[in-house]
Amino acid sequence: MSTVFLHVGQCGNQLGQQFWQLVQQDEEAKRTFYRRDQKLPSLHVDTEKKVIAKLLRNSKQLPVREENVILSKQGRGTNWAMGYHGTSSNPSESMVELTLEAMRREVERCESFCGTVMMHSLSGGTGSGLGSRLCEAVRDTYPMAYILDIAVAPHTQGESPLQHYNNLFCLSWLQKFADCVILYHNDEVLHHLQGLNITKGNRDAANVDIKMMNKYITDSLAGLLCPITSNTTKSGISCGNEAWEMLRSVAPMPSHKFLHVSHVMKRESTWEAMTTNLTQSAVRYDPDGQHYSSLASLVAVRGETTSTFMTSLSTIERKLKAALNFAEWNPFPIDFWIGNQQGVLPKDTSSMTMCVNTSRIVSTMQRVQSRAQSMYEAKAFLHWYQRYSCDETDFEDAFSTVNQVIRDYESAAEG
Numbered sequence: 001m002s003t004v005f006l007h008v009g010q011c012g013n014q015l016g017q018q019f020w021q022l023v024q025q026d027e028e029a030k031r032t033f034y035r036r037d038q039k040l041p042s043l044h045v046d047t048e049k050k051v052i053a054k055l056l057r058n059s060k061q062l063p064v065r066e067e068n069v070i071l072s073k074q075g076r077g078t079n080w081a082m083g084y085h086g087t088s089s090n091p092s093e094s095m096v097e098l099t100l101e102a103m104r105r106e107v108e109r110c111e112s113f114c115g116t117v118m119m120h121s122l123s124g125g126t127g128s129g130l131g132s133r134l135c136e137a138v139r140d141t142y143p144m145a146y147i148l149d150i151a152v153a154p155h156t157q158g159e160s161p162l163q164h165y166n167n168l169f170c171l172s173w174l175q176k177f178a179d180c181v182i183l184y185h186n187d188e189v190l191h192h193l194q195g196l197n198i199t200k201g202n203r204d205a206a207n208v209d210i211k212m213m214n215k216y217i218t219d220s221l222a223g224l225l226c227p228i229t230s231n232t233t234k235s236g237i238s239c240g241n242e243a244w245e246m247l248r249s250v251a252p253m254p255s256h257k258f259l260h261v262s263h264v265m266k267r268e269s270t271w272e273a274m275t276t277n278l279t280q281s282a283v284r285y286d287p288d289g290q291h292y293s294s295l296a297s298l299v300a301v302r303g304e305t306t307s308t309f310m311t312s313l314s315t316i317e318r319k320l321k322a323a324l325n326f327a328e329w330n331p332f333p334i335d336f337w338i339g340n341q342q343g344v345l346p347k348d349t350s351s352m353t354m355c356v357n358t359s360r361i362v363s364t365m366q367r368v369q370s371r372a373q374s375m376y377e378a379k380a381f382l383h384w385y386q387r388y389s390c391d392e393t394d395f396e397d398a399f400s401t402v403n404q405v406i407r408d409y410e411s412a413a414e415g
């Protein structure tokens with residue numbers, strides 16, 4: 001009721017589809033997110049028809065509002081600059097205007113508009129380029145409203161040589177215009193799911209497809225964003241402010257806004273065992289074996305047995321503190337949300353979702369920065385960006401923003 005969801009590009013829309021299918025299963029989440037006329041509170045933007053056409057074919061199950069679908073006739077070829085500026089026959093400006101117009105109508109349907117949740121990839125031309133442009137436009141149009149961004153980083157090897165520039169530009173735009181960014185890494189999601197397969201003794205451990213990866217991502221997003229007892233009023237009504245409460249709790253400083261999420265979902269397990277799984281599934285060490293430093297965290301606990309959670313709370317807190325290496329200056333680094341509702345969970349399962357503001361972003365930024373820098377110095381692929389109005393100053397600016405994030409996180413970790 002307080003949120004507009006903005007799905008951009010193939011990845012953003014595929015995640016959107018899976019997220020809304022999950023919400024659809026839970027009456028309380030539907031009551032919280034859906035509009036009065038039972039339509040989704042979401043905008044779907046892409047430069048190609050393919051993905052959204054599939055979404056619309058399923059729109060009988062998913063009540064997408066057709067006027068909230070914004071399409072163009074030409075993909076953005078994995079090029080941030082093309083996505084941000086568009087082409088002469090297909091300028092991005094017209095898509096931005098159409099999106100803002102649809103957004104204005106959607107904001108009017110909110111009972112009290114608090115902010116936008118955006119989903120997109122960090123490396124697709126549309127997701128990264130048009131996504132950056134839209135994030136900037138939404139910030140300009142609604143300066144007081146929050147923007148929670150959910151971005152997916154590409155596999156580190158073997159996708160597109162342009163991904164390093166796209167990541168560089170998109171991360172620097174998000175740093176400037178979003179309030180908080182939850183970053184998923186396709187490599188890590190894949191390895192995590194393959195690891196789970198091995199634990200379960202599945203013969204096809206390597207067999208993880210994009211749908212399974214999206215399921216993990218959207219399960220964890222539902223763990224954080226769906227209504228939860230801790231945030232629900234005594235009368236049992238949820239205002240759907242989980243995203244904004246999370247942002248206040250985990251990302252209160254504008255210079256430190258990058259979050260990582262881990263999620264476990266189990267039947268018949270103890271909370272202590274789930275906490276161990278949760279910390280093991282979080283990436284806690286950098287490539288040189290140094291422990292990342294965490295600034296703040298939120299753990300959302302859901303399931304029918306949450307009354308038993310309180311008895312284990314001090315053990316769980318101790319385990320989390322030992323695993324996450326919190327900065328010394330934060331005396332209360334863990335917030336807990338506890339939900340008794342079964343909600344979007346399968347029957348008889350419990351879940352723990354952990355969202356951490358950590359210096360782990362430094363490794364990501366350093367990798368992006370160093371790969372983009374060596375390509376830039378060799379002038380590799382620059383003409384692809386210059387052709388779409390991206391000049392040296394834009395590159396210098398993006399490098400400088402990313403370097404600043406690295407410095408800020410390093411100094412916060414040192415205290």
Ligand SMILES: Nc1nc2c(ncn2[C@@H]2O[C@H](COP(=O)(O)OP(=O)(O)OP(=O)(O)O)[C@@H](O)[C@H]2O)c(=O)[nH]1
Binds near residue numbers: 008011015077152
């Ligand atoms: N996890 C996940 N990653 C995806 C999905 N679809 C694409 N990706 C990743 O996103 C990146 C490509 O971005 P897309 O979203 O396909 O591209 P786009 O935003 O449509 O942009 P263009 O097609 O280049 O105009 C690659 O790193 C893919 O691995 C998805 O459904 N889930």
Ligand SMILES: [Mg+2]
Binds near residue numbers: 009010047075126
């Ligand atoms: Mg595409």
